[in-house]
Amino acid sequence: MEYYLPLKHLHMLSAYLSAALFSGRLLLDMAAKPDWRQSPLRYLPHINDTLLLTLALTLLAIGPWQPFTHQWLGFKILLLLAYIGFGIGALKQSLAVPTRTICAVLALAQLGGIFYLARFKPLLFV
Numbered sequence: 001m002e003y004y005l006p007l008k009h010l011h012m013l014s015a016y017l018s019a020a021l022f023s024g025r026l027l028l029d030m031a032a033k034p035d036w037r038q039s040p041l042r043y044l045p046h047i048n049d050t051l052l053l054t055l056a057l058t059l060l061a062i063g064p065w066q067p068f069t070h071q072w073l074g075f076k077i078l079l080l081l082a083y084i085g086f087g088i089g090a091l092k093q094s095l096a097v098p099t100r101t102i103c104a105v106l107a108l109a110q111l112g113g114i115f116y117l118a119r120f121k122p123l124l125f126v
Helices: 004-030 034-038 044-062 071-091 097-120
Strands: none
Touching (some): 071 097
C-alpha cells in the first residue's frame, strides 16, 4: 500500500496527458492539418494509454477500490469504453465531418464524466 499514492499521481498525470493528446489531435484535425498522422503523435497516445491502463489495473490490485462495490468506479469504466468508441469515431477520417464532430463532442463529454467521477467519487445509486 506504500506505493499507492505515487502510482495514483502517475496515473493522474497519464490521464491528463491522454486528454491533452486527444484534444490536440482533434484540434489538428479541425485545423485541416492531417500530417500529424505521419508523426510520433500518431503513436504517443497509444503508449501513454497503455501506461494509463496498466497503472489503473495496478491501483485496482493494491488499492481499496472495487468496481462493483464502489459504483462510481464501475460507471467510470463504462464511460471509458464509451470514450474509446466515440474517440475512434472522432478521429476516423473516413467518416463525414458532422459525424466526426458529434463523436468528438460525445467523447469529450465522456472524458469530462470520467474526470468528474475520479475527482468526486459520488454515490450514484443509494
